[in-house]
Amino acid sequence: MQYKKLNKEQLIAEQSQLLAEFAALKEQGLKLDMTRGKPSAEQVSISNDILTDVGADGVYSEDGTDTRNYGGPLGIIEARRLMGELMGVKAEQVIIGGGASLNLMFDVFVRAWIHGVLPGQTPWGQLEKVKFLCPAPGYDRHFAICEYFGIEMITVPLNEDGPDMDMVEELVKTDAAIKGMWCVPQYSNPDGYTYSDAVVKRLAAMETAASDFRIFFDNAYCVHHLYEDEQARLINLYDACAAAGHADRCYIFASMAKITFGGAGISAMAMSPTNFEHQARLLGKQIICYDKVNQLRHTRFFADKAAVEAHMMKHAASLRPKFAKVEEVLAESFEQGDILKWTKPLGGYFVSVYTMEGCAKRIVELCKEAGVALTKAGATYPYGIDPQDHHIRIAPSFPPVAELDAAMRVFACAVKLASIEKLLAE
Ligand SMILES: Cc1ncc(COP(=O)(O)O)c(C=O)c1O
Structure with missing residues (x-):
């Protein structure tokens, strides 16, 4: 009817x-x-085997680190490699977090707010106005982070191939107060849209008035396909930024929360070597290490990306x-x-x-x-x-x-x- x-x-x-x-x-x-x-x-029961004992001498990571003890704030090497494989970057570019990628994103905001995105950049918290582009509909908790910091959100329509890029390019070119943008590039929450190659390339290449502009690529659904024979394909976000001469433009996030256990998976962020150094240095003041035992459980459970995909x-x-x-x-x-x-x-x-x-x-x-x-x-x-x-x-x-x-x-x-x-x- x-x-x-x-x-x-x-x-x-x-x-x-x-x-x-x-x-x-x-x-x-x-x-x-x-x-x-x-x-x-x-x-969640699909991953129950992850909870079983890792073995008598199973508590050591491949470089001999005793995961039961302090140390290793960046994560064990096999976890960095695995998450790097999921995110399309090298292990050295990856920092492993705790059970929630949202926490990693929040912390990156805190660092930008207090220290700036790189040494020498003005901390966002010292600016009169900070604005963010928010493709919508989007993930409510991203927007909640902006609200927490009093960041002005500018809504950008999200189309089937990604955000309205004409609008994005125009805004970031003219307004230096726009410091960043949220993106869920694959199977977006809530529309399920995946950014086209052209959109990713335009995001990577666009001219921004702010020299400290950052894209928060939250690739939360990077392996979350519903079908074996029909899957979205997203080009490599980091490579696109690097090829456009903007390697520092993006932070990429991913999470095992919807692969193993909600709130008890492992999370990760990846970035350029320059961004990495800054983030890793500040992270070192914040935590001695995340839960390496859980990282090891995950890497014992998943040998590589193919194992994650099968799962x-x-x-x-x-x-x-x-x-x-x-x-x-x-x-x-x-x-x-x-x-x-x-x-x-x-x-x-x-x-x-x-x-x-x-x-x-x-x-x-x-x-x-x-x-x-x-x-x-x-x-x-x-x-x-x-x-x-x-x-x-x-x-x-x-x-x-x-x-x-x-x-x-x-x-x-x-x-x-x-x-x-x-x-x-x-
Ligand atoms: C786009 C997006 N990012 C992040 C998350 C949360 O991830 P995590 O549990 O790792 O914090 C969700 C959960 O719904 C999500 O939809």
Whole structure:
């Protein structure tokens, strides 16, 4: 059915049917939480073997480091090599962090704020104004970091091939207060989009008014494909920057949080040798070492990138029925582009839905009334404000398929009700 083609009487008739359906859905007394993109219990169990004993003399890393003791703030060499392989850089460019890459990103901001991005550069905290480009919809916690530091966020539309580069180039060329930009270059949170070769090359080559401009490439979903035969391909971010003569422009981040255990994986950041020296020196004041035992567990579990990729296909097998369920209920309930548009990602953790303007908050509210908690409408935009109030992030990974089915039926009914309210008001 195309709701936009219905006349007033047809809409009213449809609305009364939907209200009855919604009342019945509410009666089910659901209590479902789809607010965050967490791996399910089944997914985290895939990595259970990581918890077993590494062996009698298994506590030594390949260069003989006793991982049970202090030392090695940059991480054990095999972990740096493995994460380097995932990020497309050399082991020497990689610093291994703790269980959360978000923590590494936050710390890079702190260092830029207090010390500047390199020796001799003005600390961002001493500037009257610092601005950041934020492709949106994006990851709410990136935007929260900017808010923490009082950084002014400038929203840039995110297209299927990456951020609107005409806008990005124009802004960074003219405004020296723009010090950086957030990017989730593969299977973006929440749209699942991957940056095209052209976008990566333009990001690497563009002229910036600020000499200390930095791109935070958060490649959180670098191996998180849903299918074996159809996968996104991202060109090497660091190589593109280096080739354009801007090797210092990028910090690259990655994480095992959605490969092994949420909050208990290993995280990593990679950068140019110049950036590395600065970050490593300041990191040395902050920590003696992260958890090297966990690093060793991970490298014993994954010999190389191929092992990680094989492992990710197990996650994919667990996730595919959930993404299929979302697609099934949406395709059954709507004609793509009528009152709803939605993404069909090849990887990552989310499906984005775009409602009619001014309906997203109402839909999330209706779902809550029926016991289905969704990510707050607007959360994926800077300051939590979606100017068109039209985006909702669906996070299908955590609930079992049967619960997801129930939640998606509530969601579909809520979308129809809110859209009819809007159409009738028009
Ligand atoms: C884009 C992005 N970056 C980072 C993270 C968090 O990673 P970590 O758990 O390593 O901090 C997430 C989790 O949802 C994410 O979507």
